[in-house]
Amino acid sequence: MKPKPYMNPYLAGFLLGLVLLATIYISGRGLGASGAFKSVVIATVEEVAPRHAENTAFYTDFAAENPGGPWKNFLVFEVIGVLVGAFFSGVLANRTGLKLEKGPRVTNTVRVAGAILGGALFGYGSQLGRGCTSGAALSGMAVLSLGGILTMLAIFGGAYALAYFFRKLWLK
Amino acid sequence: MGPLVPFIVSEEFSLVLAFFLGIGFGFILEQAGFSSTKKLVGLFYGYDFTVLRVFFTAGVTAMAGVLLLGHYGLLDTSVIYVNPAFIKAAILGGVIMGAGFIIGGFCPGTSVCALAIGKLDALAFVFGSVLGVWGFIESFPLIENIYNANNLGQLRISEYLGMSDVAFGFLLALIAVAAFVATWFIENRVNRRKPDLHPFQRNRYALAAASLFVVLAIVAFLPGKQDVINMRIAEAKRQQSCVFKEIAADNLAQEIVNNYYTLNIIDVRTPEEFEEYHLPMAINIPFEQIMERQYEPIFRQRLKTNIFYADSDTLVRMACLKAKYIGKSENMILRESTHEFREMFTNLEHPAADVSKAEHETYHFRSSAVQKMDDLVNALKNIGAPVKREVITVKGGC
Structure with a gap:
């Protein structure tokens, strides 16, 4: 079966805005994603290298601020929901299936290496910038946060500035 | 009166709600096409501006909603989380994220979506993100100074610019609409398409944009909850109709x-x-x-x-x-x-x-x-x- 077409972007944006508004109304803060990654990292390190976690200020500070542990976190549950919701949508639209998506001129290895490197940069930057495209940029825009809007401009500005140098990854 | 956490909804129950809100978030991101890296990077090469449309529409919708709820006293906007402005960290972190975006083709939220429908490149991206977060935590002592520099606190951009929230809301809405129109022309030129918009569709877009401005105008010009209370009090005083025990x-x-x-x-x-x-x-x-x-x-x-x-x-x-x-x-x-x-x-x-x-x-x-x-x-x-x-x-x- 052919995949169904995507939703009208403005309609999708409007619905996404309503979800974001509901999140702010219920919890007082916006959506996010990279916070869940942080919980994964902290939980893993605490499990694998408890000694190291006990002796490093970042982990002990995090534990002090989050007495419920890294998993008892709004963003962790939200991201589990994202997995479920996206899967649901993919099934409805016939878009599921194992697939490696890449630009027409790159090999699978290059694509995977690029994704890991890009992910690492994004992960690093999201911690430094206190939020990613959802947590800082989108949610920040909704509450008119100066920090969030600056981060948004830096993300998209940075990507535009570098787009030319990485065009071979994506274009014909 | 919102936010419902922690007085009306407990922290624990909010986690359950987070799950359902996440379902909505993931479903819409996937429906919009954010699970495809080609669609995402299209933004940066000018052939597909879906990301900008979805992103800006969502941001402006939520912003108008927050202003409206706050205006009618349904949401206490003084306690909601405003991302603090650490200027140096925000800009440096943002640029690093931008590099990650163009090299990896995803951002964290969209990579989770793509992973959910089986994209292997998204799996690699998520793996990389976890490594990146870990790298940040381990190198934290080295960059702690940058991380905590130039803290302006939970500052709203409207305060920073010295204008009211709703005035900035108008500005943002204008920027969004202008960006939608401009990118439509750019997209057509890059893809060598003839601009073609059905009048019916065009009218609907115009109506949607107009309703956004109507909401903002309501916030700007109609009396809010506080004003209504003050007006009623003034009225009661004028007519001396109130009896005090x-x-x-x-x-x-x-x-x-x-x-x-x-x-x-x-x-x-x-x-x-x-x-x-x-x-x-x-x-x-x-x-x-x-x-x-x-x-x-x-x-x-x-x-x-x-x-x-x-x-x-x-x-x-x-x-x-x-x-x-x-x-x-x-x-x-x-x-x-x-x-x-x-x-x-x-x-x-x-x-x-x-x-x-x-x-x-x-x-x-x-x-x-x-x-x-x-x-x-x-x-x-x-x-x-x-x-x-x-x-x-x-x-x-x-």
Whole structure:
């Protein structure tokens, strides 16, 4: 079966805005994603290298601020929901299936290496910038946060500035 | 009144709601095409501006919604989480994220979506992100200075620019609409398509944009909850239609001595004046803060009578009126001012021997009331104070 077409972007944006508004109304803060990654990292390190976690200020500070542990976190549950919701949508639209998506001129290895490197940069930057495209940029825009809007401009500005140098990854 | 966490919805239950909100988030991101890296990077090469459309529409919708809910007092915008502005970290982190975006083709939220429908490149991206976060944590001591530099706090861009929230809302909405139009032309040129928009579709877009501005105009020009309350109070004052139940000082003293537990004695003067002298068993709710969320339960409960007092007659009446608009509690005002109460009870002087019997009785009543009230205050000094509801500012974080 052919995949169904995507939703009208403005309609999708409007619905996404309503979800974001509901999140702010219920919890007082916006959506996010990279916070869940942080919980994964902290939980893993605490499990694998408890000694190291006990002796490093970042982990002990995090534990002090989050007495419920890294998993008892709004963003962790939200991201589990994202997995479920996206899967649901993919099934409805016939878009599921194992697939490696890449630009027409790159090999699978290059694509995977690029994704890991890009992910690492994004992960690093999201911690430094206190939020990613959802947590800082989108949610920040909704509450008119100066920090969030600056981060948004830096993300998209940075990507535009570098787009030319990485065009071979994506274009014909 | 929102946010519902933590007073109406517990922290624990909010996690369950987070799951369902996440489903909505993931579903819409996937429906919009954010699970495809080609669609995402299209933004940066000009052939597909879906990301900008979805992103900007969502941001502007939520912003208008927040302003509207705040305007009608449904959402307390003073406690919602505003991402703090650490200028250096925000810009440096943002540029690093931008590099990650163009090299990896995803951002964290969209990579999770793509992973959910089986994209292997998204799996690699998520793996990389976890490594990146870990790298940040381990290298934290090295960059702690940058991370914490230039902290401007939870600053709104509207405050920074010195304009009102709704004025900036208009500006942002204008930028969004202009960007939608401009990118439509760019996209057509890059893809060598003829601009083609069905009039029906065009009208619908125009209507959607217009409704956004209508919402913002409502916030900007129609009276909000606070304005309505103030207007009603002014109206009631003008027509003198409001009846205040008054209580005399002696009766109040009698009530305090015998039924202190059925009363909330509320001092609406400033904290300094309250500190200087206040009635026995009184609590302080300064007039300016009377509408604050933490005091709402006092004006909503129906077990105790609220008794207001202040130095000036107008102030106490205004406070009582405001309280009437907040909740359904029984409200009364003390007929005497603070000074008069103090004169009558604290600065008691033994009457001369030749005054009437009634005056002697009054003296005895008052002096024994003072004694009893003092005893009460001493006995109850710990439990008499209201439970302080902390104003909780929501913690965020990504």
